[in-house]
Amino acid sequence: MVKTILDELIETDEFLLAGNTACPGCGSILALRYVLKALGKNTILVIPASCSSVYQAIYPKVSFKVITFNVAFASAAAVASGVKQALIKKGYDDVNVAVWGGDGGLIDIGAATVSGAAERNEDIFVFVYDNEAYMNTGIQRSGSTPPGARTTTTPLGKIVGFKKPMSFLMLLHGVPYVATASIAYPTDLYEKVKRAREIKGFKFIHILSPCPPGWRFDDSKTIEVARLAVETGYWILWEGGYRNGKINLNLSPPSRPYKDPSKRKSLEEFLKYQGRFKGFDEHSLKKLRDWIDYQWSFIDNFTRDHA
């Protein structure tokens, strides 16, 4: 019998133990499960303040079967840089050093830190699980909250601000590996991490992680919501980087059909599940559509110039 990638994903070792303290239906912890399977046991996680600081479980228990170093909010990518440099000095340069954090810690407060590590092309992974707000502290808006979304600090919906295009920013840093991913496409995520493992240098992987309490949908619908994000063109799966003198960005197979707007499901299908978009006015809807168009247009222009 031929083994599929799904078989492999299912059969590889588990590094996430049951009994962790994530919310039911948490998207982030699913993503972590697949990522750790792809990274393997030769891995150190550096975790800034985030949901993952808490869903590890409370001392004296921990639910991750890899070495985990908990650090202050903005510092993760710099701590990881120090860890990696030390391991290189000591002759252990094949250990995976991975930052695992949320959009707050890696796109807002830690943005300069991530940018600095990218500029130095540190041989580390930075995984952002993007639940589009400061969820751990109770659903406050972040730079990654989409236009129009309600949070506790944008009670009428996010009017000021866009959704910071962090993955495009990382690509423009000229690092060798940047990708987006989704928990609804686990084999895509798994394979991306495996490919990234082969690359020396800075690797940035941005995973959309729907959050039931934060986005206000039933906790049985996490995968559905994640899939609709891709099917409506809201979240685009791609992979790229600057390698061998060429910079490229390639749409991943699950997102390729949606390059054609007529093939996308209607955005309302994605929005209707989520309480954070309730009472969505025309102005906010337009800003959200603009942001989606912006992303596709960047990709179009980028791939045309750099094909």
Next chain:
Amino acid sequence: MGIYDVITGNDAVAWGARLSRVEVIAAYPITPQTTIVEKLAEWVDKGEINARYIAVESEHSAMSAAMGASAAGARAFTATSSQGFLYMFEMISWAAGARTPIVMAVVNRALGPPWNIWSEHTDALMARDTGWIQFWASNNQEALDSIIQAYRVAEDKRVILPAMVMLGGFVLSHTAMPVKIHDQNKVDQYLPPYNPPHYVLNPKLSEPFAYGNILFPWDYVKVRLSIQKAMENSIDVIKRAAREFEEIFGIWHGDLIKEAYTDNAEMLIFALGAVAEQAEATAESLRKNGYKVGVVKVRITRPFPKQEIAKLANKVSHIIVIDRDISFGWDGILAGEIKATLHEYKVDTPVTTKIMGIGGDDILPSHIEKAVKEIYSK
């Protein structure tokens, strides 16, 4: 190696780091520390030292990277001043809690606004609550030697706390003095390689574990208590490290304190760093003029040398504390701590605070003499 040269305090610090065989350097520039990171960069590029050099994008990241490197088992070094020190403050605190025995040079500089690049001690004193060991160098030889001693103390398994070594901005950092640059073999004899006794971030050397995760208050208390205990342990470790340094290198900078002209003194002057050396020079001439003044250089502010200070204070009728710093709304910081110490030990010697040299303003022998004579005249 094992040569004399006339070098600045910053170069002396760089030599201290080099001789300590630092393995990872996290570097971010700020006046008046810059020539430390520049010197180290030069040596790294020339292959004269074999260290990883991370040119980070901020001081917050400098401490973060040093901490990560130390947690992964490497001997880590960084340096900063003033605003940079404040910018990395949360990571300074985190590094102590993470029990990473980093050594950091702090080239003391006044805080803004307004902008000021000159020497003042308030910056480093602000970290006296963080769990870092604090050394204050009074000359360039001491700056070099304190870096080496700091690693020895910080990495001791009874301590395992980071240590900062202070030197006055421009006063020491950019002033050249004769310094003995020790033989590498001797330093290797004094300072063995770093071998973390507690935890190391390396899956090849350790089973999985999590460090620093959330825990309930009753468990937190135990963890923080262990830092206090480590500080208490460090007193003996510092004394032994200074003694053994003298045995191997023939140089004594004091251990927790260093006394000068204290025999049959009637009055004592307490100060930190280069200010103490200035006070010493002034005391020499005051003595010649019949004033029985001694000087106590407080070399270590954390752990605070309570016993030593109380004992000396008990023998004199007056104390002057020169504070090149201020805690607004309170007192000179060193003076405040000395007063509290004397109270704890039931020593009732009066203490006069003299705030001097704020913002790098000159501290001249005449200023110190005036303070002494004022008290004598009463």
